[in-house]
Amino acid sequence: MKLSHLIAIAAISAGTGGTAAALTLTIEVTDARSAQGQVSAAIYNSETGWLKIENAVQTQKVPSAGDKTVLVFTGLAPGRYAFSGYHDENGNGKLDTNVLGLPTERYGFTGSGGLMGPPSFSDAAVDLQADTTLRVTLR
């Protein structure tokens, strides 16, 4: 794990694609409401495990930087990945919802799906074959 992490960093600094064994997915999370709390996120690699945190490939919690919070997932094998994250503004460790079940904190996914509720894994997934940076706009 440590080696692949180093390789990923080397790849970034060299400005080239990653190696086949250890890619880096960088997610720039924008449109947080504030710099309070943290951005909590996970990436998944299958429809069956999608949005079940115990099935996540990796998880991250990063203090919210407000306008743009950067999350870096490293050491990833080539393949399809989907990102799900939310801004845990009050730091209570969960995506708060109202009495109707609608989120009251901002959340976001890769891809453009999810017009009504979360997108499917396939709508959110991206094919990772090189080090990649994506933007996720919270909503």
Added chain:
Amino acid sequence: MQDFLSHDTTRRSALQRLLGAGALSLPALGLPLAARADAATAQAFEAQRAAHPWTQAFVGVQADVAPMAMTLHGKLPPALHGALLRNGPARHQLGGMRYHHWFDGDGLLQRYKLGPTGITHEGRFVRTEKYLADTAAGKPVISGFGTFLADGKPPTGPDSLNVANTSVVKHGGELMALWEGGSAYRLDEATLETRGVKTWSPDFAGVPFSAHPRIEPDGTMWNFGVSAMAGRLALYRVRPDGVLATATTLAVPDIAMVHDFAVTEKHLVFLLPPLVFDVARMKSKMSFLDAHVWKPQLGLRVLVLPKDALDKPQWFELPTGFVFHIGNAWEDPDGVIRLDCMRAADAWHATVGLKEVMRGHFGTEEFAHLTLVEIDLKARRARQQVLPQASEFPRIDPRRVGQRHQQLFAALRLSPGDRPGYDAVMRHDIGRGHTDHYRYGADVMVEEHLFVPRPGSTREGDGWLVGTALDLAKGRTLFSVFEAQRLADGPVVQAEMPRLMPFGLHAIHVAA
């Protein structure tokens, strides 16, 4: 007319007629399909403007409205000193893109400041999330109630579409702009600046809080909110000091579009027109409005909830119809609720007519008529009497909310000719069946007028009827004060200004 699809067909064929008449040249625009509809709406509207002066009321404004002193004829009663605040959809297009439905325009809070030296008018847009995002982009980027943008930002919930454009309330010392399907927006009363959404409790953050709260004489405010996606009706009771006392939700089968409700001494009363939300339509990328289906076979359902048992609904049924507004309701000792509302035969105005006006077209379908409803809680039946007055924007003496009332004030459609809206105001005596009215004239489009009680008096209807109207021929906005019991005498005070404001919705009077 039997279902929503036939309405839609009507609209499409109207568009085809326009295209056939050469009013539009879509291919020349070179716009992607989704965008083309909005530019086409703008072009259709422009093509109609010269021939139809009424379209001035739907042009809209693009920026906050600077203060202007009105020319006052007469002397304002000191009891009216303070302000009349009116909300309404006002930014109907942006970046050449025009909304498809009147209700999509951003809310403009207009203030008529009433003082000893006269009346000053100004207006400020509510800075909703949608207003700010659209403004930053220079075009609509978030879908509206009746306009779906295929390339728009995905909604996060009801407040994504919230334009805070329907009414205004002052309660517990707080001024709020209201919309039917989302949160209230808090405003600074001194500057009209937007402070942000109102959160009644963490559990009810972002839950709809309708534009028609009912404030009882003791200051208790009741309200509701329809969550179409969740199929639930939210219910709120707010103490006179503005603190939430009760909030709950109730599952409602075939949840309908509900704009208004009524309170009585013991009950809340909802009229559910059979304009029913269909989640599958929403998922297939229709506008929120177009995701509703007209199901006349459901009739017009009446939901009565005891105030002390909000989870114990009683259901009644009236003949199919559509209702935006209720005047008031009260119950007699025999357990009969008596309610008055403005009822139309179907939802044509909501689903088609208010789209047509955005394209400069006026349809002549049937208008809403004053209708008296009796709901007999013991005999478990409801019935209605439809009266001849074509009218809207019903208001009563606010001291009678939920209690027996005899007088109803409203905008009246007498004979404005081939244009939308109202040309008169009326007071209808419900007990005697007598109507007193004043007709402004065919060239004047009458906005909602409201009753302000005379201080020191307790007699129902003793006070003034106050409201605004758009003089289409002269391009002026009028502000009128009537002795409420003598409307036919005409305004006792009138002011005017040489600018025509967008036709607005609901208003309140705030004493100085």
